[in-house]
Amino acid sequence: GSGESFACSASMPAKSQRAPVVEVVDDKALSYTPGTLKDIRQSKYLIDLGGGDQWVDWQRVREAAPPCTEFIPQPDSIIEVRKAGAEEVWFEAKVKSVKGGYTVAVFLGSGGGEEIVEWPHFRPAYSRVAPARSRPPFVKQVFQLTDSRVHEWFKANEQRVVSDVVSKSKVxxxxxxxxxxxxxxxxxxxxxxxxxxxxxxxxKHVGDMARVHSEREQLSAKLQHERERLTASFRLEFPVDKELIGLVVGKGGATVRSAQKAAGVDKVEVDPDGPRVVIVGPSQESIEAARELLEFVSRRVPVEQEQIGWLIGKGGRTFKELQEKTQVTRLSIDKAAGQVVLVGTRTAVDSALAYMDTHLQYLSEFEHEARESERLRRELRGITLQEEDEMLPDRSRSLQITREDPESAEVTRDDPRRLPAGGRRARRPVGARERPRRPWRRREQGPRRQGRR
Structure with a gap:
């Protein structure tokens, strides 16, 4: 053999072009006839040579030579040539000469002779470079299929599987x-x-695809059922402010799920691009009930500055009561704008507006009553002071000392000089404030006595 055979570069054939063929060797003619391997029984191969099946010893069978590109043989090298009239059989030959695109080849087998050939009627001598074999090159193996669905799929798609497996494994x-x-x-x-x-x-993929297909069929049937049900259902949609979408959906969709369950509707969808809410349910009552739970709105109510304190209440009591009774979600005062901000479901906000309106109706009445009370309080205070002033002369008369016997003047019960029982003046408790005393003066008649004031 010579190195020229290595100049042939093997290329993988397309899936549709590959045929599972072998070549049967004729040792006398040094020829190689292509055939199809059909079965293996111990050391014998059943080969279809085109004219019928034939059992051949494994040593006379080799794998078909790989395809190759054009090459230029060298003189005295060994090549394989197809003779004229025997286009399917390859014969070993020796290159006598090469001139232009023509090669003169001398056949080495029992038939002998020489021929002028040109490409592609010659190829490298494949058997001269193939390694010697000590055991059969081909085996027969049977692969059991445990899943009947896979077996049915293989039968229905045999051509597809054969093309893929044969081209990649080279069986x-x-x-x-x-x-x-x-x-x-x-x-x-x-x-x-x-x-x-x-x-x-x-x-594996067929089994997976069978499961996926079964699931797809179930989903398709369910989808059809849902479409039919939705066709007969009631539908309602309403817009929602973009900043309120979070309240509509709730944490992790809790508000939507709660409303859907409470109202008994089939579907609640929040479209953030609208933004809008779409509700589908079995009845008009159910979708209206879901809307009442999910339609969040925001309202700003203008109020006078003097009304803010009345609305909030002492310690925020009125606001707390308003929020508890109406279930409004958010309640705040925008003092700069002079507005009350209400956020919640439309029902809650409407209730809060009614509560505020009724509460503010009493502001003027309470202010009127407060002014009247203050006026009466001032008038009552004036009358009390006048009565006190009129009572002061009567008290002083009880403290008069007559001119005739000033020394024996009787000390009255109201006289501050009068001692309590026991002859001692009562002590003032520690820390008690001393009441201011009016200056006591004794009324005298006639000229003052000498030595006394």
């Missing part, structure tokens, strides 16, 4: 048994191992 034969759940493989051991791997992969 020579791949047959799906029509009756038994198995696949027969013929080829080299490594090729059969690769084919098994690919078959298992196909089977």
């Amino acid at each position: 020579l034969a791949f047959e799906v048994d029509r009756d038994v759940h198995q696949i027969k493989l013929l080829g080299a051991e490594k090729a059969c191992a690769t084919a098994k791997m690919l078959i298992e992969l196909h089977g």
